[in-house]
Amino acid sequence: MQSPAEQQRRSIVVGMSTCNIASGSQEVFDFCRSEIDSRGLDIRLGSSGCLGMCYSEPQVQIIDADGTRHLYERVQPKRMRQILEQHLIGGQPCEKWLARLDSGAAHDFCSKQRRIVLANCGRIDPESIDDYLAAEGYQALQQVLSTMSQEQVIDRVTASGLRGRGGAGFSTGLKWKFAYQENADEKYIICNADEGDPGAFMDRTLLESDPHAVLEGMAIGAFATGATQGYIYCRAEYPLAVARLQKAIVQAEERGYLGKNILGSGFDLSLRVKEGAGAFVCGEETALLASIEGQRGMPRIRPPFPAQSGLFGRPTTINNVETWANVPWIIRNGAAAFAAIGTDTSKGTKVFALAGKVKRGGLVEVPMGTTLLEVIHDIGGGTTNGRQVLAVQLGGPSGGCVPATALDTRIDYEEVSRTGAIMGSGGMVVLDDTSCMVDVARYFMDFVQNESCGKCTFCRVGTRRMLEILTRICAGQGRPEDLPLLEELAYKTKTTSLCGLGQTAPNPILTTLRYFRQSFREHIDEGRCQAGQCRDLCSFEISADCTGCHLCLVNCPVNAIDGEKQAKHEIRQEACIRCGVCRDICRFNAVVVGPPKGAVSG
Amino acid sequence: MCAIDLDVVNEIVGQKGRTADHAIPILQEVQKRLRYVPREALARIADLTEMTESQLFGVATFYSQFRLEPVGDTIIKVCHGTACHVGGAKGLTEALENRLGVKSGETTADKKFTLTSVACVGCCSLAPVIMVADDRTYGRLDMKKAVSIVDGLEGVSSAESG
Secondary structure (H helix, E strand, O other), X not given: OOOHHHXXXXXXXXXXXXXXXXXXXXXXXHHHHHHHHHHOOOOEEEEEOOOOOXXXXXXXXXXXXXXXXXXXXXXXXXXXXXXXXXXHHOXXXXXXXXXXXXXXXXXXXXXOOOOOOOOOOOOOOXXXXXXXXXXXXXXXXXXXXXXXXXXXXXXXXXXXXXXXXXXOOOEHHHHHHHHHHOOOOOOEEEEEEOOOOOOOOHHHHHHHHOHHHHHHHHHHHHHHHOOOEEEEEEXXXXXXXXXXXXXXHHHHHHOOOOEOOHHHOOOOEEEEEEEOOOOHXXXXXXXXXXXXXXXXXXXXXXXXXXOOOOHHHOOEEEEEHXXXXXXXXXXXXXXXXXXXXXXXXXXXXXXXXXXXXXXXXXXXXXXXXXXXXXXXXXXXXXXXXXXXXXXXXXXXXXXXXXXHHHOOOEOOHHHHHHOOOOOXXXXXXXXXXXXXXXXXXXXXXHHHXXXXXXXXXXXXXXXXXHHXXXXXXXXXXXXXXXXXXXXXXXXXXXXXXXXXHHHHOOHHHHHHHHHOHHHHHHHHHHOOOOOOOOHHHOEEEEXXXXXXXXXXXXXXXXXXXXXXXXXXXXXXXXXOOOOOHHHHHOXXXXXXXXXXXXXXXX | OOOOOOHHHHHHHHHHOOOHHHHHHHHHHHHHHHOOOOHHHHHHHHHHOOOOHHHHHHHHHHOOOOXXXXXXXXXXXXXXXXXXXXXXXXXXXXXXXXXXXXXXXXEOOOOOEEEEEEOOOOOHHXXXXXXXXXXXXXXXXXXXXXXHHHHOOOOOOHHHOO
């Protein structure tokens, strides 16, 4: 987006989100800067957030004088030099590196998406309020403050059917109404940006790519509920998101969209960023409140709900980043437009962080009602090596693993819950047949037992016992009585824990036991891990499909592979550490999992 | 251990405030300036604020961000998020443990590097990922690439190679 004065000026826009930077976009940006300066080019150099197409980062957009956008993928400085010379100086786009939106990977990735929340991500400069304003930014707030009453705003959000995107799915309008109805000298509004689920990065990307949308949503919510103070509780692990939020708040205050007497309406709102300090449980709303108050982040009993007695004992409305970002769109386009998207009970879109063994990983926004299969196959392009999808992990440690046979499940709060998983905040990790479901269950149990705050006995001790059992099973020391014991512990942890963390902590175990019991049995009864992940229960062998290409031999971290070029290779079992690199890298699927062959040397 | 300059604590408390809701920002700033939170600093904060030393100790030990022991000059974090886990994060940790001659969570004898693991850095589409010195993220790694990144860091001694 450019201001009118710059309309005719050509631009280079470099993706500068954490994921882009990790892929090398800073080098590309610096290269452009020095080339533009040294050659004296009349080209504007800008930056954007993430387009969601993380699989082809770093990305650079070239905007021609007539406003046409070209998206270049996987741009390194060397490629950038050619784009600069051929496209910007020579006027001929470099077709081979362009993402085409009419066919091919980028088309497949984008065509089934519907972007409401991510509409601006990657298209505007997140550090420029002018860019946001040019994209209808703060129009919803203006509309609310000049034409709507608090009740009208709440009614519109309620009628839209928007439900909490943090995972629980409670009606946002209803939540606002509860806080609105309270009488208090002070009310608070909070954005929960403590994105703690491993495997999730929706909030990070949104805050890095379009921070003003979240601020605008919060301002609307504050007006509706009567709050004048607010916090954005953001993970400290997201330094770029924190920096951009802080910058956005300053800009919004300067322009009168935040602060005292907003847009001359008499409404005040002061927003502050509060950095978390690394505790998963603080994603739970009462723990989050304790953390802002400076205490250990321990959840407390509800009721009273935060809407009645929240931060410092005052009525408080807490919504997730994605929920807030939906609000301006609903105000601008009306409740009916939003409610027209989705299923009977789940309206609008949902953003997912698609990752794991998937070809095109990134940030995906689809209408509710889209099936998991469509997201993984059509948008994500299936698995990385064309292997079989084994399961998809939804909702992180509170969620579960949906097996390949249930991928026709539609994205809908109720339908996803019926699989035993949860919608969650949007983590979607694809697992292929090289993933061991027992190991995945152990992984999540390790996570939750570490993150349990320790208040409730079963969450504190029960998760630890479950982890010990799973660790034993993965080491080949499982016992027949382990499975019923796991189920009993899981059930008790679920029913005797105070907060969402404990109540949902057993979900990964319960879903894997439900869908992949056979895998547990193989570990316990046969001492084998067919997926090749539990090192004491497997070995790797090279089959007759080997072409002798040397790829595994060169990449083996312990040099345990021998073989002449173009002759079948062999793995020296006594040296092998069962890391599986050879299998992952083999292009002929010639590395296969065999039975265990003694202890691992490494 | 050499004496710690606790004047910085007075300065921080002066900036942030004395009430309980400033506990976390104060500890974060102390760690930023001193690179860890020494026990002596907790005592000093308790002297200067409305909080007791035991409350502060409770907060400092509850949140994983706070380190109560000194760390190496450069912290290398291996991400163990879900996508990184299924992408081979365990192997990266092992490879870096061998390279640096320490276990995860430990600091090299020359105090140059601390190797640790984190729950998720939110770069799941680039898994597996490591983060160096809090500001450099490297993605799409395998064991060899991870080791070569560490090889390229300043101050890595070749003798540590395992």
